Amino acid sequence: MSQTKPDPPLLEVEDLRVHFALRGGVLQRFTGREHGSVKAVDGVSFALRRGEVLGVVGESGSGKTTLGRAILRTVPITAGRIRFDGTDITEMREKTLRPMRQRMQMVFQDPNASLNPAMELLAAIGHPLRIHGVTDDDDKVRATVSEALDRVGLSPVELFLHKYPGDLSGGQKQRAVIARAIILGPDLLVADEPVSMLDMSVRAKILELMIELKRDLGLTYVYVTHDLATAKFFCDTIAIMYLGRIVEYGPAEQIYADPKHPYTQSLLRAIPEPDPTKSVPRDLPRGEIPDAAQPPLGCSFHPRCPVAFEICGWESRDLRDLLERHWLAHPDDEFDRERRTVGDLAALDEPSLTATVPVGSGHPAQDVVDLLERIRADDPHEPTWTGIRDITPAAGGVRVEFRDDCVDPSLFDVGGGQQVACLLCRDGNKSKGPNDGRR
C-alpha cells in the first residue's frame, strides 16, 4: 500500500449484543410469557483493520460462533453497532445488505456439511456468482470457478470441476469451501473453526492456504476457534471470550507472552503439548462454563477462578458448590449424616446475595451453622469464604449473607493495547488482590 495515513478499520463492532429469548413450556409459549434470555454475545467491541487477522478464541458456549455470525448479520442483533468499511450495516435491510455480502463471506467448520452432496464443484462454487447476479453466462462462470479452484490449489482444475464433494478428501473439501468463499472477491472472511475437523497432517496445509490468500488477495480474517495453538500462529490480535464477553483482548504476541486474565492463563496451561516431558498442571480451574441463561453474579469466571477474592461476585450458587465439594471430599458416612442436616439444596439455585440454607427436618438450625463452620475450618483458604459476611440462624433455615459490593469487571487497559476484564487488573497490571499469588 502506498498511503501512509492509517487506514480506517474495515470492521468496527461496538457494544454488540445478541440475546436469544428463552421460552418455557407449551403453556408459557401460549401466554407469551418470557423466560429470560441467553446472552450469547453481551457487549462486544473491537475494530479490525484491513489485512489483519483477529482470533476469537473461546470454549463451547462462549458465544464465539454467534459473534462470527452476527458480524455477517446472519443472526438477529439485539443491540450495538456493526460498521463495515465505514457503513453501518446493523439495521440495513436485506435488500441493501445483499450487495455488501459479496464483500464478506464465511467458511464453516464442517466441510462435509457445507457442500451440497448433489452439486458438482462447478455448480457449487459458481453458485454465489449467479445468486449475486455477477454473471449467468456458463462460460464466464466456468472461467471464474476455474480461477478460484486454481487459487486454492485444486488443480489441474479440469479434474475437479465435475467432481462431487463425496469424491474429495476432507482437506480438498475445505479448499472447495474456501474457493466458494473467495469467488466474489470478498474483503472479509469469517472463518469458523476452518481446520478443527481436519486431520493433523493436513491442517497446516489449509492454514498455509489461508495465509497465502491473505497475502495475495488482501483478505481480512475473523478466525473463530477454540484452539489457542493455531490462533497463535495465524492471528495478529486475539480476543478471548467467556460467556458472551471478551475477557482479554490485545496483540497476539503479548497475550501469549504475558496473559493477564486468570482464564487465559489457565487455557494456555491446559493445552496438552505433544511432549511427554511437559505435563498439564493439576491446579486447573474447577467446573465448566456455567449456564448462560443465568450467568454467575459479578465476574462470570469467579466460581472457577483460582485467584478470585472478596468482591468477585460470591453468591448463593457458590455456596451449593461449596457444600457439594465438601461432601465429595469426605467419606460416605459423613455425607449420609451431614446431608440430613440440610434440606433441599435447590433452594440455593436462584442467584442471590442472601441465601437461606434450608434445614433438614428434625434438625436445629445450629447444626447447619456448625456444618458450615466445620467446612470453613477444613479449608479456610477457600476463596468463597472471603465473599461471605454473615451466617445466622433465621426463620426457615440459615441465612448466609454475601458481600453486596461485588463488581462485574469491564475491560481494563493494561498498556500495549492489551485489555483485561479482571479486577486484579483494575488499577493497571501491578494491582494485587488480597489473595493474589495464592493458588
Next chain:
Amino acid sequence: MTTTPELHHVRPDTVMSVRDLRIWYGTARGAVRAVDGVSFDIRRGETLGLVGESGCGKSTLGRGVLGLLPDAAKVAGHVLFEGEDLVGMSRRRLRSLRGPQLGLIFQEPMTRLNPLMRVSQHFLETLRTHQPELSKEQMRRRAIDTLGAMGIPPTRFTNYPHEFSGGMRQRIMIALALVLNPAFVVADEPTTALDVLVEAQILTILADVKRNFDTSILLITHNLGIIAEACERVAVMYAGRIAELGDARAVFARPAHPYTRELLASTISLSTTSLHYIPGAPPDLIAPPSGCRFHPRCPDAMTVCPQRHPPVVTTELNQDVACWLHGPDDQIPPGGSAPLEREAIGVADEA
C-alpha cells in the same frame, strides 16, 4: 477355545495380547481392510495410546478387541484375554465378560446415557445385572464411591443426565465403565467433544484411574498431546497397520518411523514456529498402496518400500517399528535401499 499362538513371548503382566488381528468390511467396491495384521500387548495397569488420523482403523481396532463389531465385519487373528481368545468366542461368553472384565468409554457422552433414567438407575441396573449378590445399599455405596472418584458429588446421584454438563456426563460414563472394576477398558476419543479445560480435568481423572482401579486402558485419540499427557506407551497407526509402538517418551523424542516423525512435525502446538505437513492424503483402504502403505507420502522412501511390506523390527531404544529404514537388511533386495524415484505428488492427490 482355540490354541494359543506362540508368535511372541508374552510378559507375565500382560492383560491382553492381540496377534495378527485383521478386520475387514465388505462394500460394493470391495473389502475395506480397516485393520490389517495388528499385534500388540497391553500390560496390567498401563495406558496404551493408539494414535492415528481419521480412517486409519483405530476405532475399528478398539471395537474389535472388545468383540463389539457389527455382524458385517469379518475378523481373523487372535485377541487373547485371560487365556481365552475373544475372536470366535460365543456371544454368550463375550457378553458375560463385557462389563465385569471389559469396558468401553465412548466419545459422545451426550448420547450414551438414557435420558429417561436417573444416574442412580444406570448404576443400579449395571450392578444388578453383573453382581446380583450385592445388597441395594452396597450397590448405592459402590456407585457413589466410583462417581466420587470421578468428581461427581453424592448429592447429584439421583439427577437425570440432562442436569449435568458435558464434562460431568463424560465422568459419569467413565464411572459407569469402571464401577465393575474391569481389567481392561477401551477409551475411544474420550475428550474429543470436550473443551480444553474439561479435557485436562478428564485426563487427570484417567491418570488417577490407573492408580486407584489397576485398570489397563487402550486410549484411542488423534491428538498427540493427549498421548504425551496420559500414556506410558504409544502405538502409531497408519492405514490399518501399526507403524510404530514403543515407550511414549522414546517415540516422541526419537520417532523411528518417518510417519511418526512427520505427524509430530505437522502438529500445531504453542511452540510451533513454522508450518509443516505431510504431502498427499491417507490412502483408501479398499485399494491401499503396495508394500509399505506410507511409501507414496514418505520423504525417505526407498525402492524396496513399494515392493514389500516391512516386517516389524525392534530398535535399540526398544521401539517396534515397521519400516525398511530399520531393516532387516538381509531382506532388502540388492539395490533396494536406493531412494525411490517418484513423480511428484500432484495436488490432485493432496488433501
